[in-house]
Amino acid sequence: MNEAIHPLAKKTVVWHLAVTSLVLILMMIFGVIMLMNQGEMISITPQWFYKIMTAHGTGMVGIAALGGTAILWYFLSKYIKLNPAILIVNFVLFLTGVTMVLIAIFVFDFSDGWTFLYPLPAQSAKMYGAAGAVFFLSGMLVLGIGFLILYMYLAARLTAVYGGLGKALGWDIIFRGKKGYGPPAAVVATAMVIITNSTALLAGATVLAASLVNIINPAVTMDPLLAKHLTYAFGHIFANCTIYMAVIAVYEVLSEYTKRPWKANKVFLIAWNCSTLFTLMIYTHHLLMDFAVPKWMLIIGQVFSYANGLPVMVVTAYGALMIVYRSRMKWDFASSLFFLSMFGWVAGAIPAIIDATIVVNHVMHNTKWVPGHFHTYMGMGVVAMIIGFMYYFNKTEGNQQHRGIDTFTIALYFSFFTGFVGSFLYAGGISAPRRWAEHLPQWVLSDQVGAISGIFIVVAAIIFSARFFSGLRSVGTNVHYQKKSAAG
Amino acid sequence: MYQQIAMYATVFFVFLLGLAFAFVYGESKRSGEYSTIQEKGYKIRKFYFLGLIAIMAFATVMTLGRLPYDSNQAEAEGLNETKAVKVTGVQYAWEMSEETFKAGDKVQFDVTASDVTHGFGLYNENMELVAQTQAMPGYTNTVYYTFKEPGTYQILCLEYCSAGHHVMVKEIVVEPEGGASDE
Numbered sequence: 288m289n290e291a292i293h294p295l296a297k298k299t300v301v302w303h304l305a306v307t308s309l310v311l312i313l314m315m316i317f318g319v320i321m322l323m324n325q326g327e328m329i330s331i332t333p334q335w336f337y338k339i340m341t342a343h344g345t346g347m348v349g350i351a352a353l354g355g356t357a358i359l360w361y362f363l364s365k366y367i368k369l370n371p372a373i374l375i376v377n378f379v380l381f382l383t384g385v386t387m388v389l390i391a392i393f394v395f396d397f398s399d400g401w402t403f404l405y406p407l408p409a410q411s412a413k414m415y416g417a418a419g420a421v422f423f424l425s426g427m428l429v430l431g432i433g434f435l436i437l438y439m440y441l442a443a444r445l446t447a448v449y450g451g452l453g454k455a456l457g458w459d460i461i462f463r464g465k466k467g468y469g470p471p472a473a474v475v476a477t478a479m480v481i482i483t484n485s486t487a488l489l490a491g492a493t494v495l496a497a498s499l500v501n502i503i504n505p506a507v508t509m510d511p512l513l514a515k516h517l518t519y520a521f522g523h524i525f526a527n528c529t530i531y532m533a534v535i536a537v538y539e540v541l542s543e544y545t546k547r548p549w550k551a552n553k554v555f556l557i558a559w560n561c562s563t564l565f566t567l568m569i570y571t572h573h574l575l576m577d578f579a580v581p582k583w584m585l586i587i588g589q590v591f592s593y594a595n596g597l598p599v600m601v602v603t604a605y606g607a608l609m610i611v612y613r614s615r616m617k618w619d620f621a622s623s624l625f626f627l628s629m630f631g632w633v634a635g636a637i638p639a640i641i642d643a644t645i646v647v648n649h650v651m652h653n654t655k656w657v658p659g660h661f662h663t664y665m666g667m668g669v670v671a672m673i674i675g676f677m678y679y680f681n682k683t684e685g686n687q688q689h690r691g692i693d694t695f696t697i698a699l700y701f702s703f704f705t706g707f708v709g710s711f712l713y714a715g716g717i718s719a720p721r722r723w724a725e726h727l728p729q730w731v732l733s734d735q736v737g738a739i740s741g742i743f744i745v746v747a748a749i750i751f752s753a754r755f756f757s758g759l760r761s762v763g764t765n766v767h768y769q770k771k772s773a774a775g
Numbered sequence: 776m777y778q779q780i781a782m783y784a785t786v787f788f789v790f791l792l793g794l795a796f797a798f799v800y801g802e803s804k805r806s807g808e809y810s811t812i813q814e815k816g817y818k819i820r821k822f823y824f825l826g827l828i829a830i831m832a833f834a835t836v837m838t839l840g841r842l843p844y845d846s847n848q849a850e851a852e853g854l855n856e857t858k859a860v861k862v863t864g865v866q867y868a869w870e871m872s873e874e875t876f877k878a879g880d881k882v883q884f885d886v887t888a889s890d891v892t893h894g895f896g897l898y899n900e901n902m903e904l905v906a907q908t909q910a911m912p913g914y915t916n917t918v919y920y921t922f923k924e925p926g927t928y929q930i931l932c933l934e935y936c937s938a939g940h941h942v943m944v945k946e947i948v949v950e951p952e953g954g955a956s957d958e
Contacts, residue, residue: 717902
């Protein structure tokens, strides 16, 4: 199959990437402001800190999903004809949802975090007025509906072309002994994301709708533990899926650069099926300190969180190493970032797996260790993949060239990101709590290291974005997919 | 202890990972037949996979016997009786049925919340987190801790509970065994 991406979809992908790069910079600045405040380098009120924290958490996961969607759509278009209207609907609903969330935070002072743990939104609504909570929860709902529409459409397309999500995940090869290779990696990953993220979004929609009803009519209540399950089933899976969408670019681009096929063999398909199952189950590691949860469920949280590291460590990252090994491939902006992003993904998984150990979690849950691990995974993994794709897109669709400044920016970004996540992990190691507006003196030094590292990361992100926008000028809007190879 | 293990283990494994990526990057400048690389690579992968499984199985066996909510261990050790203390989190304070303890006391904290979800984080005098559970309305989570050392301990809120989250701190005093006059 060799389809061409619809010109309108290509334009929409550009919009996705443009919004992603700008929001990314803004959210990074928010992150630096929080660290500077904790590090006593500036002073903002706790109310402002928590508002910024809410915007930062929600915004970062949101833009990672937006960037991931652009990658998924772009490469999936190689194999399946897709209707650009759905991508546009997703984009419009995303922007509508985000606008509502921003109004909630910055106009109506909503600051309950992306976690919005029930009954916190109702409690805040009583204190600060209902508008903030209602705008935030409704905005998240609108955003989620946009993604749900996208996944339902993609499910229908995969069913039409491949005969169902099971076949798209290679079940006929795994279970029925069919010989040969499964569908392209982009299709396998899309099927996985459809299953996991639709489940996440339905869980999210349930808790969001119930919270809204509770605010409007307090007589209708919900069990707080069930609500927490639904919130984390939503948040953890959704955040997780951003990398499963973005990694499609790694498969496609490294394969192209090395001129080596990255085929979906049986082990590859088993790994992706395991990821599908484990990604649905391991959110329970967020509830390891809720002792009221049945013990067997908590033990599953530990065991399967360990197991969820295996597909990426043994198949995806290992596959990336194998494909690059003695390939004489060209190192440029895209290939460097995709290679480093696999390092970032696995490096972020290591402290996550350690923290999923119940006895470790007992003294590290909700310390800065937790943002330490997911900033590694998000910043050096997902975001690196998205930025790498921005360059790849401009080079393939236009004529962007790798320059010395690009090598410098990549080095700047990854060096300071190492310092940045190191400061978080160290702070977690000395028990500094997360989501605290003000820190005790013994925690301040790590915040300062994090803030200074963060400033350099913002500088790198600004250069990345400037290069992306300048490269866009050469992108022809009517050029068919893969006018030329970026690897050449 | 677990914090140190977590930090050293992370540095060690990330270092190994970095070495692997650096090695492959170095080798990327040479060329090789991919089918041969695949053949060797898949063989190495088997051992790598089994090695990871072994490490994870070892960690699972070593740690699942020490779950923090198992009272068995607390009951089996020590001479004193377990002291039950009711703890309630509220925006933005900790209410406790008992606030002073003695070194050697084995305490059963029955933790709940009266408004929204909070996090019960017990810190020792060196501000190291020593025990934790969630304080959730409608549920009682029980966590056990034996105060081995006297000193001023603190309970910090570790689950975001709105704008006063960081001021939700309570000091508790643990006197030396036999009473404060021992000092």
